[in-house]
Each structure stands twice: as structure tokens, then as C-alpha cells.
Amino acid sequence: MTFRSLISLLFISFTSFSAFSFQLPASMLSQGHQLSVSPAKAALEQKDTGPLRGRILTQYQKWKGTNYVWGGTTHRGVDCSALMQHLFSDAAQLSLPRTTGEQIHRGIQVAEYRLKAGDLIFFQTGPHRRHVGVYIGNHQFIHASTSQGVTVSTLANNYWHSRFITARRVTGEAA
Numbered sequence: 373m374t375f376r377s378l379i380s381l382l383f384i385s386f387t388s389f390s391a392f393s394f395q396l397p398a399s400m401l402s403q404g405h406q407l408s409v410s411p412a413k414a415a416l417e418q419k420d421t422g423p424l425r426g427r428i429l430t431q432y433q434k435w436k437g438t439n440y441v442w443g444g445t446t447h448r449g450v451d452c453s454a455l456m457q458h459l460f461s462d463a464a465q466l467s468l469p470r471t472t473g474e475q476i477h478r479g480i481q482v483a484e485y486r487l488k489a490g491d492l493i494f495f496q497t498g499p500h501r502r503h504v505g506v507y508i509g510n511h512q513f514i515h516a517s518t519s520q521g522v523t524v525s526t527l528a529n530n531y532w533h534s535r536f537i538t539a540r541r542v543t544g545e546a547a
Contacts, residue, residue: 425489427463435522479542495535
């Protein structure tokens with residue numbers, strides 16, 4: 373057998389094998405199985421990788437689904453900056469200013485590739501509008517969405533990625 377024939381045979385064998393080796397049984401893709409979980413839900417169900425992240429996720433469960441209301445500060449309706457105030461006050465005993473425009477100047481600037489759970493992330497959502505969320509790891513962040521209320525979204529989404537402007541580390545605590 374020539375060297376070229378051997379390589380061709382190995383290539384065909386590998387591609388045939390790999391095509392079948394990654395198919396999952398239908399039972400593993402049914403609702404409730406860990407492989408059928410959305411990335412946002414998976415991020416929330418990950419083992420706690422740090423004390424701050426765990427406390428933020430605990431607070432998120434209390435706010436999840438709360439409607440977005442511009443200027444709102446309660447469970448009846450909350451905006452993005454007020455949500456950050458509540459999350460950081462309850463999870464880290466940290467007092468943040470009321471508005472996104474004030475919060476963006478707190479802490480130290482962090483490059484997107486150095487994000488840690490607990491970092492504030494900021495977006496330019498309009499000509500004179502900014503939005504804030506808190507990073508929880510795995511490209512996921514918690515925020516008060518105008519359309520979905522308090523939720524988890526991903527930085528991998530082109531909408532958010534293209535509007536990212538900066539991140540700030542406001543706690544010295546390990547995430």
C-alpha cells in the first residue's frame with residue numbers, strides 16, 4: 373500500500389467515524405436533559421466559581437422576570453442601573469450611583485477579554501442612551517432588558533457585542 377493510499381484510507385475512516393461519533397441519542401436531547409439546556413440557563417446552573425458570582429446569581433433569582441420600567445427601582449419595575457444598585461448592594465454590600473452615566477465612572481476599566489464575574493459592562497444602545505449589566509462568566513450577563521425584563525443575555529449576540537463600550541471592575545473581591 374502506498375503512502376498516499378494509506379493517508380486517503382485514514383482520512384476516509386476518520387471522517388466516516390467522526391460523522392457518526394457525535395450524534396446524540398434523541399433521549400439526550402429531550403427537554404430536561406443537560407444537553408438541551410440553553411447557554412443562558414447553563415451559565416446560571418454552572419457550579420459557583422466564586423463567592424461574588426454565587427451571591428449575584430442568588431440576587432438575580434429574586435429579580436428574574438421583573439419588568440423593565442425606565443426610572444423604576446422596585447420589583448414592580450426596574451431599570452438597568454437600579455438593578456445594578458440592588459444586585460451590588462445585596463451581593464457585595466457595595467453602594468453604586470443611581471444612573472448608568474454615573475456608574476460608568478466607578479471602579480477601574482477592564483478589557484473585554486479580562487472580564488470576571490461581577491464586572492459591570494456598558495453598552496451604547498442609542499445616540500444618547502447607555503445600558504449596564506453585570507458579567508457572570510461564560511460570555512453571559514444579567515441586565516434589565518426593555519423587552520424581556522430582568523434576564524440573562526450573551527455577549528456573543530451580535531447586538532450586544534457591537535454595542536459594547538467598556539467594562540468596569542467595581543469590587544476588589546475575587547469572582
